[in-house]
Amino acid sequence: MSAIDEVREWLEEFKKDGSIRTDFPPPADEECYNPVECAPRERIEELRDKHLRHIVEWAYERSEFYHKMWDKAGVKPQDIRTYDDLEKLPVWRKDQQRKDELENPFFGSRVVKELISYVPALYRSTGTTGKPTLHPWIPEDTEAIEESRARWV
Secondary structure (H helix, E strand, O other), rough: OOHHHHHHHHHHHHHHHHOOOOOOOOOOOOOOOOHHOOOHHHHHHHHHHHHHHHHHHHHHHOHHHHHHHHOOOOOOOHHOOHHHHHHHHHOOHHHHHHHHHHHHHOOOOOHHHHHHHHHOOOOOOOOEEEOOEEOOOOHHOOOOOOOOOOOOO
């Protein structure tokens, strides 16, 4: 399956399981903005861990940056099953990202190269800790980000 098809399929899965809401604005009489927010703790943790496993596997398989970093640390996707396993992953720092972007122009090796043609606009960090870093989001990223930001309102 292509990377973009996989992203779109996973986004639809998020919508089906209630992790992402797309009907804006929600009815005023609803207790929670998103049904997941009112779900039992066990359901929230189940979804969290399911999404975590998917993201870790995706990053390992599709991003040269994470694949190399995690191999160097001796961590494989199957080692990350739950939230508590996150401590096994090495932490990357901004200076690593900046170095990677210099060594692997234009976007660095974190980016899934197959998705670059789907990037409508580039975003950059503010650069408050040094040179700004790139954030090439595809529309599906933006949709998920917008939904999470809507929860703040």
